[in-house]
Amino acid sequence: MNTKTTVISRQSLEEQFSYCDRIAALWAGAGRTPKAYVETYGCQQNEADSEKLRGFLAQCGYAMSTEAEGADVVIFNTCAIREHAEQRVFGNLGALTHTKRRHPEQKIFLCGCMAGEPSVQERIKKSYPHVNGVFSTHHLWQFPQLLWNVLQDNKRLFYTEDEPGSIAEGIPQVRDSGLKAWVSIMYGCNNFCTYCIVPYVRGRERSRKPEDILAECRSLIESGVKDITLLGQNVNSYGKDLDCGVDFADLLARIAQLPGDFLVRFMTSHPRDASEKLFDTMAAYPRIAKQLHLPFQSGSSRVLKAMNRHYDRETYLNKVAYAKKVMPDLVLTSDVIVGFPGETAEEFEETISLIQTVHYDSLFTFIFSPRPGTPAAKMEDTTPREEKNARFDRLCAVQNAISEEIHALYIGKTLRCLVDGQDKDMLTARTEGGRLVRFAGDASLIGSFQMLTITGATTWSLTGTLD
Ligand code: SF4
Incomplete structure (x- = not known):
């Protein structure tokens, strides 16, 4: 994979806007306002990407629809994190044969993380002929050109080459809310956790310039946004590729000093890079929400090593203890995977004991899902599904009791x-x-x-x- 970051030039983006103008003129000539439907799967990064797709579509003259039925353009912005999510996308994509039969001019696109998987591209080519185009996350900024070409030739197009990671500033956005906003501060991931497909489909880490992020936050606050969430697969390594002397804690502090009445929060933090400086910064500024999503994934140091997480149980617990010391009201959430290949009953008990020690406000819980192309998919996995289900149910019961206990403590505050x-x-x-x-x-x-x-x-x- 090519790892060099490309900054998309203003001129290249202007070319895309010229495609928007041509598409808008096409529809103006047809004498009606076309409709577009964007369905988003998965994480907040995808939500933020869908806001950009809607921005492009609005510039092309499309009005947003709340359903695929009758829409002139349908985009599925997908997630590749779990097999179940992928199967759901394929099922819903199959169902679009009916909407297209009733509206043969409908153009259907698939993008997001699934679009970066060669096996998915092949399956779409062979078995989903009603899909007009596929584009990976690297090609999102070229969507107007893709749409124009499909509208012109009605040929199927696949913008899925393994491009270097890119950053495109200035893509218009239609945001879901005027009150809350996602702001992507970086893209991609360098961590290669053995179970995760993200580095393969979203490329290497690349950070936006601090001044671009600050300008976006300032303008959001001036427009009335009250709650900003900074997004990145691993926000704590923000700036490492920029060499500009601004790390994530510095960036957070600068945003927190912007004028206005707002809160800023962020996700996701990798525990390896979560520093005392970050926690001290969070504690120091009232505008930084005292909320931390710090995925631990497993309570067993052996499993964490097999996951390639680069921290062990003790390091994680020490970091949490420090964060809680400097922010006594911290709301702490996390992700955990049950049934990673080779996880023993004893190792699962270590996960339970870590949850009981930390006392999370809530957890996002997952049963291990092998993703083709990742090292964990090739690991021997002898634990029966029923045993994994039983572990999962027990973990949820433990966490639910803790969440209830923590919530009860809010009464009277x-x-x-x-x-x-x-x-x-x-x-x-x-x-x-x-x-x-x-x-x-x-x-x-x-x-x-x-x-x-x-x-x-x-x-x-x-x-x-x-x-
Ligand atoms: S930090 Fe690990 S789990 Fe998170 S996106 Fe990167 S590889 Fe995936």
């Missing part, structure tokens, strides 16, 4: 929360740590920070009253 929506006759809000609070109030409060006193708690959410 008064917290500053961002009111972000409405659910039936209640308003919804988020605590600084991202916990969901339901309360009675006027819809005019949506978009503001309010002090809420917590009056009730379940495993998953809190209820409160306006202070």
Whole structure:
């Protein structure tokens, strides 16, 4: 794989905008507003990429649709992390034969992490002839050109060459919310955890320049955004490729000093690179949310080594202890994989004991899913599925009890929360740590920070009253 980062020039991007203009003119000539539907699978990085696709589509004259039926363009922005997610995409892609039969001019595209897998590209070529185009994450910035070519020739196109990782500044975005925003600060990953496909499909780490990120955050805050999440597969290694003397903690501190009433948070942190400097920075600035997603994946040092995680149980626990010391109200979440190849019953018990020691607010729990092309997919895996399911259920039960216990401790506290929506006759809000609070109030409060006193708690959410 070519590992050199390419910064997409303004001129190259202008060329893409000229394709947008041509597509818009095409539809203006047809005398109707075309519709586009973008379906997003997987992580926040994909959500952020879909906002860019919608930005391009809007510039091409498309109105967004909430369903594939009747849409002129359908894009599936996919995730390759688990086999189950891939099967769901193939199932939903198959179902599009019906929408296309009713609307033969419909153009269907597949992008995201799955599009970077050669096996997926082959399967689409052979078995999904109704799909018009496939483009990997490296080619997202060329989507207008791809769409134009497909509209012109109706030929199937695959923009999937193994390009060097790129950074394109200035792609328009149609954001899902005016209140919360994702900001990608870097792309790709260098870690090669043995179970993970991401480095193969998203390329090597490349960081955006600090000044570009600050300008984007400033403009978001000025437009009324109150909650910014900085995104990267491993935000803690931000800046290592730039050589500009700004690391992730420095970047966070600069954003936290921008004028305005907002919170900034981030994901995902790799424990190897999570430093005391980062935790001290989080503690020092009120605008940095005291929320940390720090995936541990396993409580066993042997399994962590087999996963190529570059930290052991003790190092992880020491980092968490430091973070909690400097941020006593820290909301801590994590990812864990159950049933990694070779995980013994004793090693699973180490995972349970780590969860009980750390006391996470919540966990994202997964049963190991072998991804073709990764080292872990070739490892011997003798644990029966039933045993993995039983471990998974036990782990969830342990975590649910902890989440319930932690939530109960919120009762009686008064917290500053961002009111972000409405659910039936209640308003919804988020605590600084991202916990969901339901309360009675006027819809005019949506978009503001309010002090809420917590009056009730379940495993998953809190209820409160306006202070
Ligand atoms: S840090 Fe590991 S799990 Fe996360 S994206 Fe990189 S390789 Fe995958």
